[in-house]
Amino acid sequence: MINSPYVPLLAAISLEVLGTSMLQRSEQFTRLWPTLGMAVCYLASFYLLSVTLKVMPLGVAYAIWSACGVALVALVGWVAFGQRLDGPAVLGMTLIVAGVVIINVFSRTVGH
Numbered sequence: 001m002i003n004s005p006y007v008p009l010l011a012a013i014s015l016e017v018l019g020t021s022m023l024q025r026s027e028q029f030t031r032l033w034p035t036l037g038m039a040v041c042y043l044a045s046f047y048l049l050s051v052t053l054k055v056m057p058l059g060v061a062y063a064i065w066s067a068c069g070v071a072l073v074a075l076v077g078w079v080a081f082g083q084r085l086d087g088p089a090v091l092g093m094t095l096i097v098a099g100v101v102i103i104n105v106f107s108r109t110v111g112h
Helices: 008-024 034-053 058-081 087-106
Strands: none
Touching: 008 034, 034 058, 034 087, 058 087
C-alpha cells in the first residue's frame, strides 16, 4: 500500500481541499495567514500529484483528483461555511464521482 500511487494522490486531494477552504477564508487574498496557508497547500498538492503521475496516467489521476476534490469541497462548504446545494448540483456531483468509480473499477488504464 505504501508504494501505491493512491497514497500521494489522496494526500494531494486532501491538501487541495484544505487549500481551497483557506482560499474561502482568505477573502480574496486580503487575509495573510489563510492566503499563505492556501499557497503552501496548493504547492504541496501539486507536488504530490506529480509524484502520482510517475506511475498513473495524467487523465486518470486528474479525474480522481478533481472528482474527489469537488465532492469534498462541497462537503466542506456545507459543514464549515453553511453553503447548501440543490438537487441538480448534488446529482451532477454524484455523476462525476460515479465516473471516477467506473474508471477505477473497469478501466485497464489504471494500474492495479
